[in-house]
Amino acid sequence: MHGKRTLSLLGAAVLATFATDYSMACSSVVVGKNASADGAIIISRNEDYYINNWNKKLVIHPRRDTDKGEMISFKNGLKVPAPQTMLRYTGLTDWNGDTTAADGPYEERGVNEFNLAISATNSMDVNDAAKKADPLVDSGVIEADIPSFVLPIAKNAREAVMLLGKVVSEQGAGEGNGILLADTKEVWYMEIGSGHHWIAVKVPQDKYLFVANGMRIHDVNLNDRENVLSSAGLAEFVGKNKLLDHVDVQHFNFAKAFGTIGDRYNVDREWLGQHMLTPSLSQKTRQDQYPLFLTPDRKITVAEIGNVLRAGFKGTELEKIKDAERPMGVDRTIETHVFELRADMPKELQVLTWQAFGSPASAVFMPMYENAMKEVPSALRLGTEVYENQSAYWAFRANSTLAQTNPGKYASVLAGWQSHIEGTFQEQQASVDSMLKKLYARNPDAALGFANQWSNGNVLWAVQSARDVFQSLMTDMTKSTEKKYTPAELEKIKAL
8 A cells, every 4th residue: 555644743753764664565466367276367465554553444336327527536636537327336445535634535446347356556666767757746646546436437457457547648647556457357467657657467367476566567578469558659768768778679677667676675575475376486585576477386276365465484585584574464454355256157246355354464354245245234334543343444453463462372363263264264155156156047136135145244254253352362361460379368369
């Protein structure tokens, strides 16, 4: 996550102290359908923040007709012409995203009625030379706005890339960002590298892509318009402004031209993600760039993506490096999402979301059919940055906080609970999908009604189970503060 948040004086002071962490956050895994265990296209991301308490809310925007000349407008000044009909879509907004105090909705990820899914964004630095050649535009495209104008307009991933690229080219961009876009047929990864230049690549169906906070796109053929899309005149711009020593359009290095390569903050995670998914490949740590796409050693499951996005450096070569301090699993992750896009399911059931709140290290991934959901469970509609006991975010975040008081004792408790809840969901999923396909063939309304209830029920069960864990942890913690009395002292106290 990246963005200009409205902060208190205390928050601003904290931000100044941890400026690097604030400006660069999030890790992503993208998987082609032939590289996934169940044939689904997958996009996933940790949404990291610079503090540990920042709630998120799930919202459903209904399809609606628009007025002539209506614009989709944002607080930073960006305005995008609204289509005649705004598509239904879901978003995961900041708890204050719909207030004047926020700098934008920060919906971060969502899916629309045409099964276009988007995750935005992985924040990325633009190098000084690129900024000078093509300055960023304050009123241009920023993370806070992207899903909120792409999802109600675009109907597939390629169209979404072209829409987003068009707005960047015409109105500019205010940030460097990496965006994941997928439908049931293909998946794209896009990078915005300067005020008006961008590039997008189609992820091969038998490969995966890992992204941290450094630009990744390199060694791509700009002439391959089937698999590579970009801003007009990109190669000429790079050559004219000497952003590369040599511009090779058949092996183009966008990341080097516009970003900062070799930053340990990013390449350590890139090495770790590829090491976990392709352990047979021996690669040195701290390389300037790692392969853009790789083939996994085995087909990738949602559970394995969860393991990657929770991962630390323990047991790897990076554990021995003193300044290796930024793995994927960090305490300030405020939510993690995994979208599975399955072409073999009925239209409204093709996207299955696995959603976790707070750090995935101490939360569980809850499956939901978002395009079948008619209402949002209260636990996903409530909460702020202040602790309370009603929201899903704080149910999971509270357990993480308690466990950190005695990780040697409580980490295994959370791990066992995660294994049970997620294992149950994952074990059920294939049967639920099969049942819904059969029911949909006979009675679509009944199938969608069940999918709505099942999705809401999963959230309610997972959140209640987290509250049960909280109760157990709190009870045990209070017991641990009891004074250890001798038998004689105990009998005397009892007699009082």
